[in-house]
Amino acid sequence: MSKWMSKKTGSIFMISTMTVMLAACGSEESSGSSEGEGSKYPEDSIEVVVPAGAGGDTDRNTRTLANYMEEELGVSLVIQNVEGSGGSTGTSEVLDSDPDGYRVVAYHDAMLLNNILGLTDYSYSDFELAGISILDQSNTFMVSAEAEYDNAEEMIEYAKKNPGDVNVATETGAFTHLQLLAIQQETGAEFNIVDAGGASDKITALLGGQVDVVPTSLGLVEEYVESGEMKSLGILAEERLEQFPDVPTFQEQGIDVTFDKTFMWAFPPETPEEVVNTFSEAMETVVTDNEEFREEISSYAVQPEYMNPDEAEKLLDETNEYYTELNESTE
Incomplete structure (x- = not known):
């Protein structure tokens, strides 16, 4: 620094050069930031893991909703059936996936039961919930x-x-x-x-x-x-x-037992909130406003019922507590 101060002309030149360089870097960073903010998720197809076999109600309900969500998201939703261990094989795959928004699990209350009955050491709370889409009372x-x-x-x-x-x-x-x-x-x-x-x-x-x-x-x-x-x-x-x-x-x-099945969507932990919200908002639009979807899904004797991530978590907390107490009473 002292050498630069003793050579005033050189100092001015160097400072001017650095200023130009910093301005350019700042411009590039600003441009990169704008591009990042402007880039829209999703930009590629999304893999939907169904922890159940083809032909069942989980598979059917998921494929029906995914078909309509493709129109909202502008990309393909590719269904992958991953069976095994009461659904835990599929859920564990998603749990361990990269949190980039391009892999999501579509399942139901069995995820809670897998944990309660000792098949897994994780549950819905370990995922980033995108919401609930369907209620089955049949x-x-x-x-x-x-x-x-x-x-x-x-x-x-x-x-x-x-x-x-x-x-x-x-x-x-x-x-x-x-x-x-x-x-x-x-x-x-x-x-x-x-x-x-x-x-x-x-x-x-x-x-x-x-x-x-x-x-x-x-x-x-x-x-x-x-x-x-x-x-x-x-x-x-x-x-x-x-x-x-x-x-x-x-x-x-005379048999006082009732069970509702809720169908949820969830991303791997640490998936960015804005990604989850984008997906959840698309789900809300379809489930709440798309009459064609509502009519088709209702024909399966299930109800189109959207709950956002916070509402879904609250319901699942209550359900988990009920199932836990119920399981303890049967042991």
């Missing part, structure tokens, strides 16, 4: 048309008289697993609980006579009801469904 128990019981009350009565004789399909650690534990606890019935895989696998098992009862979404098996191949024993809701007014609730039949 959870039902299906049997073949030839079954000797026509409703849940008769099925429970038979199961109590014949402990372990009623083979009920589920997937260990999944949503229907806790339903069965809760109903056994409530009624004193004893089922033979069979791990038959995902939704489509359980339906195949029932059609093939490998199991007697399949807990599933009523909207998913509507065609089998209409064809006379299956019948519903009731739904695990507080009220009958408008779409199936003749199907009674379990509560009506």
Whole structure:
């Protein structure tokens, strides 16, 4: 510095040169910043991991919503079915993914149950929630048309008289697993609980006579009801469904057990808030305002129901507490 001060002319030249250089750098940084702010997420296709097999209600609901969200986001949403371990194989893949917004998981309450039942050491709170999109109150128990019981009350009565004789399909650690534990606890019935895989696998098992009862979404098996191949024993809701007014609730039949299934979307931890918000806002637009989507999804006997990340977290906190208490009471 002292050398520069002793050579005034050189000093002025150097300072002027540095000033020009700094100004140029500042201009470049400003330009880069503007470009960063102007760049729009998403700029590439988004992989949607469905932790369930193709053909089930999770897969169907996700593909339906993704189809409409592509119009809002302007990119493709590519569905990847990743089965295994009650859904935990798929959720763990997303949990460990780069938090860049280009991989998201679409799942439901089973993520909570995976943790409660000991399949995972993480839960919904470890992800960046994008929100809830669908509410399913059509959870039902299906049997073949030839079954000797026509409703849940008769099925429970038979199961109590014949402990372990009623083979009920589920997937260990999944949503229907806790339903069965809760109903056994409530009624004193004893089922033979069979791990038959995902939704489509359980339906195949029932059609093939490998199991007697399949807990599933009523909207998913509507065609089998209409064809006379299956019948519903009731739904695990507080009220009958408008779409199936003749199907009674379990509560009506003296079985005080209800379950709603909420379908959520979540990103890996540390995904930028602006990315999550962009995705969530697109979801809100479709679920709330797109009448074509609302009509299509409602035809599956589920409800289009948007909740933003904060609302979703609150509901899942309450649900997690309920499931935890319920599981503890069945142990």
